Amino acid sequence: MSAVLASGLTDFLRDAVDPQVQADAMGLGAIFALMAVGIGLVFGVLRLINFAYGQLIMAGGFALAFASERGWPVVAGIALCVVVVVGLSLVMERIVFRPLRGQSPASMLVATFAVAFLLQSIALIWFGPLGKNAISLVELNQPVSIGSVEVRKISVVSLATALVALALLVLLLNRTSIGLHMRAAALDFPTARLVGVRANAVSAVAVVLAGLLAATGAVLLTVQYPTVTPTFALRETIIVLAGVVLGGMNRLYSATLGGFAIGYVFGVLGGALPTNQSQYLTSFVFALVIVVLLLRPEGLFTRGGRVVERV
Amino acid sequence: MRAPRSLVQLIGPVGLVVAAALVGATVSRTTEIYFINALVAVSMVVALYVFVGNSGVLSFGHISFVAVGAWTAGVLSVPEAEKPAFMPYLFGFLRDTTVGNVESLVLAGVVAGVFALLVGLPLMRLSGLAAGIATFAVLEITNNVLRYYENVGPGLNTFSSVPETTGLTQAALGALVVIVIAFAYQRSRFGRQLRAAREDPAAARAVGVSIYRQRLAAFALSGFLAGLAGGLYVHFLPLQIDGVYLDLTFITLAMLVIGGATSLWGAVVGALAVSALDSVLANAETGITILGWSFDVPAGTRLVVVSALMALVLILRPSGLTGGKELAFGSLRRLRPAPAEAVE
Amino acid sequence: MSDSALAVSELEVAYGAVPAVRGVSFAVGEGEIVGLIGPNGAGKSTTLHAIVGLVPARGGDVTLRGRSLRGWSPERIARAGVALVPEGRRLFAELTVEENLRLGLAARRENGSARDALAEVFALFPVLEEFRRRHAGALSGGQQQQLAIARALVAKPSVLLLDEPSLGLAPTIVDLVFSTLAQIRDRGLAILLVEQRAQRTVALADRTHVLANGELRLELTPRDAGDTDRMIAAYLA
Numbered sequence: 001m002s003a004v005l006a007s008g009l010t011d012f013l014r015d016a017v018d019p020q021v022q023a024d025a026m027g028l029g030a031i032f033a034l035m036a037v038g039i040g041l042v043f044g045v046l047r048l049i050n051f052a053y054g055q056l057i058m059a060g061g062f063a064l065a066f067a068s069e070r071g072w073p074v075v076a077g078i079a080l081c082v083v084v085v086v087g088l089s090l091v092m093e094r095i096v097f098r099p100l101r102g103q104s105p106a107s108m109l110v111a112t113f114a115v116a117f118l119l120q121s122i123a124l125i126w127f128g129p130l131g132k133n134a135i136s137l138v139e140l141n142q143p144v145s146i147g148s149v150e151v152r153k154i155s156v157v158s159l160a161t162a163l164v165a166l167a168l169l170v171l172l173l174n175r176t177s178i179g180l181h182m183r184a185a186a187l188d189f190p191t192a193r194l195v196g197v198r199a200n201a202v203s204a205v206a207v208v209l210a211g212l213l214a215a216t217g218a219v220l221l222t223v224q225y226p227t228v229t230p231t232f233a234l235r236e237t238i239i240v241l242a243g244v245v246l247g248g249m250n251r252l253y254s255a256t257l258g259g260f261a262i263g264y265v266f267g268v269l270g271g272a273l274p275t276n277q278s279q280y281l282t283s284f285v286f287a288l289v290i291v292v293l294l295l296r297p298e299g300l301f302t303r304g305g306r307v308v309e310r311v
Numbered sequence: 312m313r314a315p316r317s318l319v320q321l322i323g324p325v326g327l328v329v330a331a332a333l334v335g336a337t338v339s340r341t342t343e344i345y346f347i348n349a350l351v352a353v354s355m356v357v358a359l360y361v362f363v364g365n366s367g368v369l370s371f372g373h374i375s376f377v378a379v380g381a382w383t384a385g386v387l388s389v390p391e392a393e394k395p396a397f398m399p400y401l402f403g404f405l406r407d408t409t410v411g412n413v414e415s416l417v418l419a420g421v422v423a424g425v426f427a428l429l430v431g432l433p434l435m436r437l438s439g440l441a442a443g444i445a446t447f448a449v450l451e452i453t454n455n456v457l458r459y460y461e462n463v464g465p466g467l468n469t470f471s472s473v474p475e476t477t478g479l480t481q482a483a484l485g486a487l488v489v490i491v492i493a494f495a496y497q498r499s500r501f502g503r504q505l506r507a508a509r510e511d512p513a514a515a516r517a518v519g520v521s522i523y524r525q526r527l528a529a530f531a532l533s534g535f536l537a538g539l540a541g542g543l544y545v546h547f548l549p550l551q552i553d554g555v556y557l558d559l560t561f562i563t564l565a566m567l568v569i570g571g572a573t574s575l576w577g578a579v580v581g582a583l584a585v586s587a588l589d590s591v592l593a594n595a596e597t598g599i600t601i602l603g604w605s606f607d608v609p610a611g612t613r614l615v616v617v618s619a620l621m622a623l624v625l626i627l628r629p630s631g632l633t634g635g636k637e638l639a640f641g642s643l644r645r646l647r648p649a650p651a652e653a654v655e
Numbered sequence: 656m657s658d659s660a661l662a663v664s665e666l667e668v669a670y671g672a673v674p675a676v677r678g679v680s681f682a683v684g685e686g687e688i689v690g691l692i693g694p695n696g697a698g699k700s701t702t703l704h705a706i707v708g709l710v711p712a713r714g715g716d717v718t719l720r721g722r723s724l725r726g727w728s729p730e731r732i733a734r735a736g737v738a739l740v741p742e743g744r745r746l747f748a749e750l751t752v753e754e755n756l757r758l759g760l761a762a763r764r765e766n767g768s769a770r771d772a773l774a775e776v777f778a779l780f781p782v783l784e785e786f787r788r789r790h791a792g793a794l795s796g797g798q799q800q801q802l803a804i805a806r807a808l809v810a811k812p813s814v815l816l817l818d819e820p821s822l823g824l825a826p827t828i829v830d831l832v833f834s835t836l837a838q839i840r841d842r843g844l845a846i847l848l849v850e851q852r853a854q855r856t857v858a859l860a861d862r863t864h865v866l867a868n869g870e871l872r873l874e875l876t877p878r879d880a881g882d883t884d885r886m887i888a889a890y891l892a
Contacts, residue, residue, distance in 0.1 A: 049440065099626045105440040106369040107625060110568060113371075114621040117561050121614030177757065184747055184758050191745040194707060196733035196762025196810060238451065245444055282455040286448035293441050293448075294433055 015272035019149040025267025027155030029260040030162035031220045035240040036259020037169065038213035040252050043244075044186035045206040046097055047105055051112040053214060054237025055119035056092075060085040060218025061228035062123065065132035074136045082215040088119075089211030093204055101199075123230035131229030134222040141223060154223045165216055166256065169209065173252075178205055239266065239282075242289045248299015257301045317498055323638030324490050324579040328353060331583060332483035343479060345593075349586030350482035351543050353579055354489045355559075356566045358536035360578035361493045362529045363567060365502055367509035368438050371560055372430070372446030375453035376534040378555035379426050380419035380541025382457060385470045385550065388415045393472040400461040412476045412546065416485070419542030420535045427534020428527070435526040450560060458552045469551045477547035485543045489536050493575055496532055505529055509573075558614075562589075565621040571631025576638045581631065588620075589613050660685050660720060660845030661706070661737070661814045667714035668698070668705045675701040677869040678715070681862075683814065683845040688836060690856040690863030690875075691849045692887075698869040699849045700742060703816050706847075707739045708732045719814065733762040738812035742819050744803040748792030752783055752802055755791050759806035776805040779835060797828035804835065814845045821852055833859055857883045865890065 015021055035053065042050050063084040067077030096115055100108050140154040173179035178201070184192040185202045193199050221233060240259050247258015262285065270278050292300060328350065335346030359373045386398065387410045394406055410418065434445050457464060477485070496502045505525040508515035512522060544550060562585070570581020592613040624631060659682035668676040676698040683689045691699050704710045706717050708729040717724045724732055733739075738759075747755055756776065760769055777784035780801040786794060791802060800820055807815060817836075821829045833855060840846055850856040857863045858880035865873040865887055873890050875883060 049444075096622060096626065103625075103629065106443050107629060109440065109443050110369065110564060111622055111625040113561060114565065114618045114625065117558075117614060118618035118622060121611050121618060124611040125609045125615065177760070180750075180754055180757055181761060183754075184750065187747050187749060188745065190709070190729075191741070191747070192758070193729040194709070194733060194739060194741065194745070195758050195806060196730050197758065198730050198761075199728070241444075242448070242451075279459045280455060283452045286451040286455075289448045290433070290445050293437060293445050297437075297441055 012272050016268050018271070020151055021268060021271035023149075023151035023155040024271060025264045027152070027158035028224075028267040029262075029264035030158040031217055032236070032240050032243060032263030032266075033256050033260035034162050034165060034213045034220075035217050035237065036244045036247070036255050037166065037252065038210035038217070039240065039244050039259075040249060040255030041182075041206050041213075042097075042210045043249050043255075044252060045182055045189075046101070046108075046203055047189075048097060048100070048108045049105070049112065049241070049249075050210070051109060051237075051241075052092065052116035052119060053210070053240075054233040055116050055123075056085050056088055056211060056214040057218045057221065057233035057237070058123060058228065058230065059088050059119065060215045061134060061222050061232045062127060062132060064134035064136065064218060064222050065228045068134045068136045069132060072136075077134075077136050078215075078219055081218055082212065085215040085218065086208055086211040089207045089214070090204065093207040097203065097207070098200070101203075120230050120234070127228075127230065129229065131227050131232065133226050134228050135226050137219070137223045138226055154220070157223075158220050161216060161220065165213065172209075178202070182206060239263075239285065242285055245289055246285075246292050246300055248296075248302040250298060251302055254299050254301035258299065319639070320576070320637040321491070321494050323576050324357075324494070325487060327579055327583060328483060328486045328490065332479055335479050335483075345586070345590035347477060347479055347482045347547060349583055349590070350479070350486045351477065351540060351547055352563070352566060352586050353486040353582040354482075354540035354543055355537060355563050356570070356578045356582040357486070357489045357493050357575065358533050358540050359563055359567055360533075360572065360575060361496060361536060362526075362533035364573050364575070364578065365497055365505045365509065365529050366526050367573075368526065369443040370446040370530075371443060371564070372449035372453075373533065373537050374555055374560040374563065375430075375450050376423040376427050376537035377541035377544065377559065378453055378457055378552070380423040380538025381470075381545035381550055381555055382464045382541075383422040383538070384415040384419035384542035385473045385545040386464050387418060388412065388474055388546070389470075389472050397468040397471060398461070398465045400466075401464075402462050405463065412474065412481075415546075416539055416542040419545075420539035423538020423541065424531050424535030427537075428531040431527045431530035431534075435523055435530055450556075454552065454556050467552060469549045470545055471549050473545050473549070475546060475548075477543045482543060482547065485539065489539065490575065490579065492532070492536060493578075496529070497575065501525060501528055562617065565617055568621055569624050569631055571633035571635035573630070573635035574633060574637045577631050577633040577635055580633050584632065585617060585620075589617060592616055659683060659718075660687075661847065662718045662721075663702070663706065663715070664718070665715035666702065666705060666712055666717065668701050668710055669713050670710075675869055676705065679866070679869070679871055680715075681864055681871065683847050685813070685845050686840055686843045687862075688840050688846040688848055688860040690860035691847065691866055692851070692853045692856055692863060693866035693872075697866040699866055700818055701869075702866070703739060703818050703847070703849060706732075706816060707737060730762075733810070734764065736762075736764060736811075736813040738762065738807035738810055738815050740803050740807045740815070740817040740820055742822065744799050746791040746799055746803055746806070748790065750791060751788055752791055752794070753787040755802055755806050756783070756787075756809050759809035762810035762812070765811060772809050772811070776809050779808070779838070780805050797824055797831075800824060800828065800832060804832070808839065812844070814847070815839070816847045816849075818849050819851055820848075821850065821855075829855075853887060854880060854883045 039050060039053050042048060060081040063081040064077050067080050092115060096111060100111055140157055141152055143150040144153045144156065173183060181192065181197045181202050182205060185197055221236065222228060239262055243258040243262030244255045246262065248254035266281065269281055331346055331349060335343050355377055359370065363370055386401065386405050387408060391407065391409050394401060430449055434442065437445050459466060497506065504515065504520045508520055508522045508525060515522060566581040566585045567578055569585055571577025592608065595608045596610050596612060662682040664680045666676055666679045679702060681689060691702065693699055701710065705712045708724065708727050712725065719735055719737060747758065756773055757769065760772060763772065782798055783802055783805055786798065791799065794802060804820065820832050836846060836848065837859060848856060848860060857875045858877055863875045864871050865875065875886065879886055
């Protein structure tokens with residue numbers, strides 16, 4: 001019995017440190033981190049958890065599939081994806097988020113839940129349950145040699161894209177006046193408005209940035225899962241939401257870390273555990289979410305500090 | 312004087328359910344399905360209302376209790392000979408036990424209620440956004456476990472060969488039982504304390520109300536009723552795990568929000584109104600004619616309309632169609648003064 | 656009244672059914688300080704909040720150089736040249752002194768360089784330049800009050816509203832605040848000063864209104880500074 005267990009553990013460890021598994025896990029973590037930043041940015045400024053974030057990625061996926069089916073060049077497909085996702089984000093901000101401003105976070109969450117289902121069911125009517133294929137970038141699944149190890153190109157591309165996107169975002173937040181306005185709005189929206197920060201501009205910029213990140217996520221995710229269905233990215237968004245809560249949603253960096261960590265853990269365990277064990281990973285992660293909410297409502301990656309009770 | 316006056320508030324919800332059942336009895340067999348479905352929805356939404364409406368705390372987790380109830384009633388009512396066909400890995404005591412219809416419904420409620428109580432012990436300390444996310448986590452865990460843990464149910468298989476006892480009568484009786492229990496609870500001392508705490512937590516605490524205990528009691532009762540509704544559901548149609556997951560969570564929340572989350576009347580109106588709309592659209596998806604106009608809408612329109620309606624109600628009329636108030640009749644309308652506006 | 660920088664006429668504000676401000680009218684001209692004093696709950700802060708659009712007016716009007724501000728959002732009012740130094744300062748404690756000041760620039764109308772605007776307030780409050788890289792939350796109470804006033808001034812407003820700027824400050828800092836107000840009045844700003852320190856306010860301001868129960872009850876001038884307390888006590892009794 002113990003021999004079986006030991007050999008199982010050995011198998012697991014051998015698989016877990018496998019460079020390919022590690023690279024895939026980091027690539028997945030990078031995509032999840034981007035999504036976490038998108039969710040965290042909107043939450044920071046609007047105090048709204050956008051449950052419909054996954055459907056933005058889904059819309060981007062369908063845009064990529066549209067371009068791919070018509071044989072558009074890759075760049076044109078990505079451009080269409082960005083236009084669709086950012087456009088949809090702005091529409092959502094204008095007709096849903098803005099009218100809801102000032103309502104309780106819980107009712108805003110229910111409203112975005114409704115928007116998520118709305119977009120999903122529109123996609124179902126439009127594209128059918130089987131979805132479309134976005135295959136312009138599938139060659140990124142080919143392996144590439146780094147030194148003596150082979151990893152998939154997409155893992156490297158995801159990691160690099162995420163690092164560049166996050167660096168740009170940090171620059172924007174810290175070096176521009178709109179970035180300063182967003183940080184102020186995230187800290188204390190009423191006072192920010194009092195000193196002249198335009199609420200609508202700040203919330204539109206936050207939503208556009210989140211949309212750009214969602215579009216990036218859509219491009220990277222379609223490489224791994226080229227079949228885009230109406231429930232595309234739904235699972236991933238739910239897991240990222242858990243990661244954001246685990247990391248701590250009051251701070252952008254802790255939300256980002258939470259997103260990366262949960263993607264990485266899913267990648268490693270998914271790659272190394274046999275299916276009959278990894279299938280309960282969701283339960284484990286969400287049990288952790290509950291424990292963190294009870295014990296450290298401010299999140300795992302925050303340094304103590306003030307806990308803002310939002311009831 | 313209180314008893315008769317308050318019982319008046321029961322007339323609306325009960326009358327509506329009875330009316331729906333009576334109309335359902337006159338229509339064709341295929342149309343009757345929609346009425347049964349609507350009445351089961353009433354049970355689920357009223358169960359959800361018992362917690363969300365009275366406490367003011369959001370729950371995404373109630374379909375967990377519906378699922379647990381459905382699994383309990385389903386596993387225990389399938390004839391022993393049929394179980395191995397789609398539930399080969401059941402625990403011995405589940406494999407060898409089969410109970411009657413009513414027992415299975417009661418057990419569905421009890422198991423789900425105990426589950427809700429256990430879950431609520433830690434969770435009821437949370438409120439607002441944290442509570443919303445934690446209850447969502449409960450939904451994910453329950454769904455994940457029921458999906459893969461084949462020792463307690465069919466896993467990914469469909470619940471076939473559950474006796475289809477939930478016809479119009481059972482659906483209506485079930486809805487009435489849930490409504491009466493929900494009503495009795497909200498008129499009880501416990502229900503009134505929880506509603507007071509929803510309006511003004513500080514004042515409720517100041518007079519010695521333990522919000523935690525009151526919420527926990529409501530959560531467990533609401534879990535019990537949701538489990539009962541789940542039992543009714545599994546006796547109505549062949550259920551599969553995805554049938555008690557996100558879509559049902561969404562549609563029941565939508566019904567509650569659209570009807571008006573803070574009143575029993577709102578819960579019942581929401582469940583029946585959205586079900587009616589849903590049925591009309593479901594028919595329209597296969598092509599129907601109403602008043603000389605023929606409709607032929609694409610498949611999936613139902614969810615589009617319901618989710619758009621829910622978003623609109625949240626934006627334009629957050630208190631729902633009924634304004635979140637109980638139904639009042641004629642001269643009785645002015646017995647209670649309108650609540651004063653909140654004073655800062 | 657129409658040529659006044661700021662004019663409040665027949666202002667009515669209520670929270671729910673409870674009236675907080677009842678028919679208040681006054682005006683503040685350029686280069687003028689108008690004081691607003693009165694007991695707690697008299698409606699002083701509510702009047703300020705109504706002017707900057709934080710609470711809606713139920714009746715009456717607020718005009719800026721004759722232009723009505725009714726229904727405007729707080730940021731629009733700020734950008735039109737009305738700056739508030741709020742009670743409790745409401746600084747962004749986690750941002751640096753300089754970032755707080757740069758936020759003040761959000762409401763600035765003219766397109767001068769940010770550096771010049773900062774230099775001007777640093778000249779008024781040298782301590783802020785010294786600590787410009789520090790977090791606002793790490794400053795002393797007096798320094799924070801200077802920062803709050805500087806944040807309002809950096810936007811070059813035409814009307815400056817202050818809500819109890821001397822609250823909880825050491826006497827030397829109170830002196831600094833009051834002398835700064837006198838100094839900036841001479842640059843043509845219209846200043847509305849809500850205060851608890853009645854005597855000092857009456858002495859500084861060109862006119863001081865006494866507010867009680869949401870209504871203006873009495874107007875005092877610097878000549879009354881000597882026996883402000885007695886006059887107010889006699890009136891309110």
